[in-house]
Amino acid sequence: MADVAQLPGSRSPWHMALRFGLYFLLCVFAVYYLLPLFVVLSTAFKDLDEIRSGTLLSLPAELNVDAWSFAWSEACVGVSCEGLQPYFWNSVQMAIPAVLISSFLGALTGYALTKFRFKGANVVFAMILFGCFIPFQVVLLPMAQTLGWLHMANTIPGLVLVHIMAGLPFTTLFFRNYYVNIPDDLVKAATIDGAGFFTIFWKIILPLSPPIIVVTIIWQFTQIWNDFLFGASFTTGGGQPVTVALNNVVNTTTGVKRYNVDMAAALIAAAPTLLVYVLAGRYFVRGLTAGSVKG
Numbered sequence: 001m002a003d004v005a006q007l008p009g010s011r012s013p014w015h016m017a018l019r020f021g022l023y024f025l026l027c028v029f030a031v032y033y034l035l036p037l038f039v040v041l042s043t044a045f046k047d048l049d050e051i052r053s054g055t056l057l058s059l060p061a062e063l064n065v066d067a068w069s070f071a072w073s074e075a076c077v078g079v080s081c082e083g084l085q086p087y088f089w090n091s092v093q094m095a096i097p098a099v100l101i102s103s104f105l106g107a108l109t110g111y112a113l114t115k116f117r118f119k120g121a122n123v124v125f126a127m128i129l130f131g132c133f134i135p136f137q138v139v140l141l142p143m144a145q146t147l148g149w150l151h152m153a154n155t156i157p158g159l160v161l162v163h164i165m166a167g168l169p170f171t172t173l174f175f176r177n178y179y180v181n182i183p184d185d186l187v188k189a190a191t192i193d194g195a196g197f198f199t200i201f202w203k204i205i206l207p208l209s210p211p212i213i214v215v216t217i218i219w220q221f222t223q224i225w226n227d228f229l230f231g232a233s234f235t236t237g238g239g240q241p242v243t244v245a246l247n248n249v250v251n252t253t254t255g256v257k258r259y260n261v262d263m264a265a266a267l268i269a270a271a272p273t274l275l276v277y278v279l280a281g282r283y284f285v286r287g288l289t290a291g292s293v294k295g
Contacts, residue, residue, distance in 0.1 A: 044263040067260035077248045087245035093156050098163035099220045106171020114179040115187045131169030163224045178212040214283045242269045
């Protein structure tokens with residue numbers, strides 16, 4: 001790869017000015033996006049007296065974790081004062097199976113639409129793709145009726161089913177666009193050797209799929225964990241996910257408003273998605289890049 005600094009004209013005053021302007025603009029954007037996170041994080045470690053006497057951008061005099069423990073186990077969510085802990089585990093029970101099942105079904109559907117093309121495959125894919133563009137608010141009523149018929153209303157399995165159905169168009173799109181670039185000759189050769197539909201899927205297609213699997217899992221986990229609409233619409237009381245509980249913590253006002261608890265609760269609710277991006281963010285970019293290069 002050529003070194004940009006060695007290209008003709010790369011050290012001209014005009015080039016240096018453009019580079020300085022680009023770096024300055026990137027720094028401004030970085031500060032703009034990180035400043036709210038800094039305010040939330042610093043406020044979560046302050047006590048109420050320090051919040052009242054200091055400024056919004058001041059650092060905490062010492063790291064006080066009382067707000068974190070209070071938000072986790074004692075904060076009032078509506079009339080229940082058990083903290084975010086039970087609702088956090090509700091989200092874990094909802095997100096993990098919904099992510100795994102929707103990703104698996106998306107891989108299977110994308111594989112069938114690209115390597116075992118049947119009559120009307122393009123129409124089926126277009127119908128599935130149409131689901132990506134339908135606002136979720138439109139499907140709330142039919143989803144509620146379906147959950148009622150299945151006796152899964154106000155349950156974690158009901159939310160899992162809803163997120164699988166809502167995420168399937170996106171996972172199918174991801175895997176279909178990735179698999180269409182895998183040579184068909186691999187499937188034909190395996191078919192001649194006697195391999196069937198699922199044998200080819202497990203032993204040939206899936207081993208070639210780690211980049212798009214990572215992309216899909218990160219995308220689905222973020223969408224499902226951060227969902228508020230389905231959780232608020234289909235669950236009540238102790239069956240709500242952490243995002244709905246966070247809203248109730250912030251809007252439950254009894255006595256003095258504890259901003260440090262609100263900020264700590266927000267960071268607790270956001271911690272899993274932040275952790276996923278910190279640990280697997282580079283693999284997410286690599287997966288997207290791999291798909292774009294093949295396309």
